Amino acid sequence: MVFHYPNGHPNHYNDTSKQKMQEEAKSTSFANRGMRFEEAINQSNQYYLNHGLAVVHxxxxxxxxxxxxxxxxxxxxxxxxYFKEPSTTDYNGVYKGFYVDFEAKETKNKTSFPFKNFHEHQITHMEKCIKQNGVCFVLLWFSTLKRCFFLDSELLIDYWRNQAQKKSLPLTVIEKNAIEIQPKIAPRIPYLEAVDQHLQTKEKL
Amino acid sequence: MVFHYPNGHPNHYNDTSKQKMQEEAKSTSFANRGMRFEEAINQSNQYYLNHGLAVVHxxxxxxxxxxxxxxxxxxxxxxxxYFKEPSTTDYNGVYKGFYVDFEAKETKNKTSFPFKNFHEHQITHMEKCIKQNGVCFVLLWFSTLKRCFFLDSELLIDYWRNQAQKKSLPLTVIEKNAIEIQPKIAPRIPYLEAVDQHLQTKEKL
Structure with a gap:
């Protein structure tokens, strides 16, 4: 499902306002790769925190x-x-009593999301969190297509574990099973709306 | 309430077995202050993780x-x-669907727990997590007394916010309102038992 917002077409976070250019200047530092989507997620988390809607860091x-x-x-x-390999995903926190845990990843690909973006330790961590009834997902950004998806980790894990011969998750599968998120001004990536929808779907099952 | 375990008197984690001495040797590194209690918490988290009981890092x-x-x-x-000031507490994770969030602190004091061990950003973070229905607490270690307590963050915050003229939380208040945890062999600090007891008490209210 696509979210629709009253203010018409979404303000994509890669447009070229003065503020954005300043932010881009800031982000031309170490670990720049993937920084722009990550930056949008971080700003969304800050928005949710400031508005008392969730605590995610x-x-x-x-x-x-x-x-x-x-x-x-x-x-x-x-x-x-020295850098150490993380043993968890990048983001976690609490939303309406739910433990939320996710990873945000981007690709330039247009037809599928490469599995190389995910690591064994992240998959294992998500499996453990799911067993504890955490709300686990990935936020996928197709930078060329400018499309963002909320994907339940269970589906990712299922593909990752059972279809090892494949090297990516096809966009068609994502379109069918994920929730598309339309970036907007604030929060830039309104992923909690997708979490709500996901929870409602789970309750119905 | 004091937890009782079938194996008799608890094996305090500061005893002097060979293994412990090796661990102590390891911990004589940077940021050594407070490392021993923290190390016990980390090992407890590892135990809970290995046994599929919780995911806390x-x-x-x-x-x-x-x-x-x-x-x-x-x-x-x-x-x-450079070191940056953290914007959250040190530990969080998921346990039986609950978001758990805590800070572990120790003192050499015998009669009270000094407030200087806590920082404004930690208190603010706990307030925000409580609003999202997270399970927030502090684990207090009186190193001289060798006593460990699980204290609901709400009580800490209440004292912190309303009794600014006081500089510490009296042990008598802690004894009355907190749940005492008896360290054991594995997990060293069985704090999830205190979480269970805390949740049961909350349900009864």
């Missing part, structure tokens, strides 16, 4: 800190650290 | 990465980074 990157300097009169400086 | 320290080197044939090395 992106987890910090896990780093192994090896050496720290403590210069006088200054803040401690980490001089040597 | 400690969030990584948020760092602002400024400079990264990419040496050939080696992993990327972070050469300059």
């Amino acid at each position: 992106k987890k910090p990157l896990p780093l192994q800190v090896v050496k720290v300097d403590y210069p006088k009169r200054s803040a401690a400086v980490i001089k040597e650290a | 400690k969030k990584p320290l948020p760092l602002q990465v400024v400079k990264v080197d990419y040496p050939k044939r080696s992993a990327a090395v972070i050469k300059e980074a």
